[in-house]
Amino acid sequence: MVISPIPTFRYPISISSEEIDAMGHVNNAVYLHWVQEAVVNYWRRNSPAEAQSEFLWVALKHEITYRIPLFFGDDVEALVTATGARGSRATFMTEFKRGSQLAADVRSVWGCVDAVTRRPRRISDDIAASFFE
Template identity: 65%
Template sequence: MPTATAFVFCHPIEITTQDIDAMGHVNNAVYLQWVQEAVVRYWQYRSPPQAQIELLWVALKHVIVYRLPLFLEDRVEAHVMATATRGTRASFTTLFKRGDDLVAEVRSSWCCVDATTRRPRRIASDIARAFLPNVGRSVAANKEQD
């Protein structure tokens, strides 16, 4: 579970007709697109401009728990929290909410990549602190789950 010290980023999601499957609700695969969009927006919001030029992120793993279906007219938000960093990796939790209802939870692991070389790059402590202000304590308390 996210630490109490993590910053929470809220990202509104617009459901389009293309998101709806034959069963009349949002297709499960659409959530992956939404996670990508929400985590990238979170990165753009919290990180320094120079870091946005120098660093990219590659998704390594997503674990999704679907709780309730979403429909075309629903209003939904993605609540994104960084949960840990270690070496070149960062972990995020994205909660999709319709009002007070939790409709899906996604735990994901991402690799930090140098924008020039396209090789993994260690996450600097100042970057980690932009997402986890108590990074020294949260890294030890939140070992990344692979």
């Protein structure tokens, strides 16, 4: 059986003046904050309410490729796609776009943990089905 991700989640990004560094563009560290916001909002939008109260996500790894700088006033959108799930881990691709231009892409690995015990929790088939067809 071929598993396909559900359509990409689109998340608008507003660039604040505090996110601009001495070089006049968005500071590289800001992208990690944006990835967190976008992936968590993707989870909230697609997962059942009961799962949201039972599970939390922790970032395990991010690989960022910066392509073009972003500036204050740019219209930016994060596009998040689930790319895999196995055991207690899920992978996501987040692309940051200014119009049709790809500003950066981030490959992320996230760990699912129990909201009470904070211990790793296997991603069940029904939860994975919230992100894959």
